[in-house]
Amino acid sequence: MSENQQHTLDPNKWIDLHSDYLFNYTITRVDNEELAKDIVQETFFSGLKAMQNFRGQAAERTWLISILKRKIIDHYRKINSNKGKAEVRINFYEEGGRKGSWIEERVPRTWDNEAEKDIENVELKQTLEKCIQNLPEKYRTVFLLKNVQQYETEEICNELGITASNLWVIIHRARQQLRKCMEDNWFAK
């Protein structure tokens, strides 16, 4: 063996060593205890099956977390399919001499100062959640992975098979839609 530390796997100790950590990691991301338990269990099962692919470069927990992250992305894909068929509306001219400029009726409106200050408001949270639900599936998934799960850009690109510039176009459009929805339903209603 080389001087570099070679990590090993010991499934018999997984539950004692890592289950709390994985459970905590999952529950803060899926918000449902039963579901979090299921995902943790699936992660250990997948880990068992994939043991021969373990090269000893990462620590056991890091390796398990990478499997867990994929499970969470799968979960997000599942819950986000078949919902929100709404199209994303275009805010900028797509061709001609004014290509890339704002379309007049899509220009942002000034927001109400009082509404802007009241950021802790519970109804604001509900409005935000509703607006996110209204995003088309692909946009919602990428936006949530980035904003709630705080995945790295590279991780999302690898998992979803998209390029970084693709990802930014998606997030840009998702946020434009979100901004407009929050404007109409909260900040300038």
Added chain:
Amino acid sequence: MSNKLFITCDEATTICTKNQYKEASFWEKIRLNIHLLTCKICGLYSKQNTKLSEVCDKHLLKKDCDYKLSEKDKEVLKKKLAEADK
């Protein structure tokens, strides 16, 4: 994105969004700022985009917690795992 100094509103707002995640490059930020000097609409958009980030951070991010599995759950999980390992 191209290397030109002057960019469209569509490009400027895209960079503005990247910047919300601290992932805009140095040159992108320069181009964005040049654009913002002359474009009031994107200035307003940029301000609101920052507000949106603030609202999202406030209401979407999960706080650190310390959840644990019960001993019973762990026993069940151990049994299942042992069976799967056979």
